[in-house]
Amino acid sequence: MHDVAREAGVSQMTVSRVMRSAGYISKDVRKEVVTAARKIGYVHNRLAGGNASYDNPIVGVVVPTMQNRVFTEVLSGINDALDESGLRPVFGVSEYSPETEEDLVFDLLSWRPRGLILPGLEHTDSLRKIIAQTGVRVAEIMDTDGDPISACFGFSQIRAGQEMARHLIERGHRTFGYVGSQGGLDLRATKRFEAFAKVIREAGAQIVATETSEDASSMEVGRTITNRILQRDGRPDAIYFANDDMAAGGLMHCLAEGISTPDEIALAGFNGLAFLSALPRLVTTTVTPRYDIGLAAARWLMEPEDHPGVNRVEIPARLRIGQTT
Amino acid sequence: MHDVAREAGVSQMTVSRVMRSAGYISKDVRKEVVTAARKIGYVHNRLAGGNASYDNPIVGVVVPTMQNRVFTEVLSGINDALDESGLRPVFGVSEYSPETEEDLVFDLLSWRPRGLILPGLEHTDSLRKIIAQTGVRVAEIMDTDGDPISACFGFSQIRAGQEMARHLIERGHRTFGYVGSQGGLDLRATKRFEAFAKVIREAGAQIVATETSEDASSMEVGRTITNRILQRDGRPDAIYFANDDMAAGGLMHCLAEGISTPDEIALAGFNGLAFLSALPRLVTTTVTPRYDIGLAAARWLMEPEDHPGVNRVEIPARLRIGQTT
């Protein structure tokens, strides 16, 4: 910066102002500085700036997995929102482990981010303590059933589960299977299923099969588990899948075996991923606003102050009835 | 850090060493420092450290899109490799635009990254100039047909296209369709197709339909375009898709319409995404080592020095013959 200043015949401080578009700079001086910078190949060091101003152009993001489109779409929304102000997300992957999440948050805090985006409302006590000590603002996403640290953005997982249960009951189904993944580590999927199961039982119907794979969710896993459930005695009327990938796998199994949906078996997924609409039959699902949640959370973190009262932003998910229920 | 030092009764420099696990520190002192840090809730500021040492724990990454699993898998490989050394990727999305890529690189350089990971070997001249001026090491990925700036990691797109063409010719197909996306902005897909087309023509066969969607690739797009191609007079024997999503869309169209593959129409994709194996028929494709490419590129950037001679690392893609050709 000093070199640029000399080249342009101004002070280092003026160069700093030009680089940040801060304060008042005359047109002429600005142009001279830009030219000088380009001439000597100067690239602004924003991190050193952050050191002096206590303000880095960073938001720390924890995602549970990169295997699921859901979170890459959330990340995409976050990225687009931050782009608007020249910030960048710095992310880590927790693999659905609360302890890893805790380590990650600690690490991300060493970047002095402007804020943090975390999945869900459930965190370890140490995590909460660190957050409280440092005072960073936290946007918790994908769930609104609980008390946020600062603010949460998403939808009610409980309501999503209930809604699907009511729909299936209404359609006349009486016995149900459930297919989970990640060994039950996905707490939001668990919340959803519990709410689902409660409605089912209260309607006098029942859950006759619950299978949770240890693996990450995939079409493959969905296909395998669907096969297993349908082989057993007491085949259910309908299967609720923890997400669309597995539901699509279930549909593939049915197509390959000539099992008709929803007559022989009804299938319901979760998320409303785009690829569903290219499948031979449209799977019933809950459409979640993943991109918008990322967008909203990131935008909130970019605001200068907390808006009093803004601590629970509902971005509703909605039931989409397809041809499989 | 000063406060931690006082609390632990040591110098601030000792705290710095403990935080970085650098130099020699006695067990006792280390423990005291760690305890003191925890007590007062200190979180190390790695960015200020980078300022002093000219070395930030960062690698800058440009991906063309987040809509395609391919690049999120690459990112996943990069992330895992960097995790091993406590570095983090800082990424930007170019949307397949060379100009956006250039802006992005300039922005990422303001983070003083240890290195850069860029897609492909084709870049704007200004991009190359900036790189040369700053001297950052660059890992170019997903293509090895050309001259890398520093080093490239991936496979030959040209060979991949040729291999698929030979396979289809061998199967007896004589007329071909091609389905592209992104309005042809994906230069690697274009390279691949050109190599494919050359082999086809040299074998005396021909390309009778080329359709490139302006949209991002998706099953939906693949399904639509396949339909369009099959409606026309002079229906081809086989369709080569720029990627698996679109090929899967083609398969879905055929399943829905009762068109048999490969008898009535052969289908071939590209990438070997996991979801293919859950579809009713296994689509022939080229399996690309996306995760491994990310891993290798990131690991190379983490090495202290350039290994002389390491400037083109082949991580081969391989043809996987399925049931659609």
Added chain:
DNA sequence: CTGTTAGCGCATTCAT
């Protein structure tokens, strides 16, 4: 194994 000194590249604050 630990401490001292100097300074990284910027932005804040206050001056003019």
Added chain:
DNA sequence: ATGAATGCGCTAACAG
């Protein structure tokens, strides 16, 4: 609208 002095939180280099 621009500049000078000062310091952010940390690490390099060297001393002992």
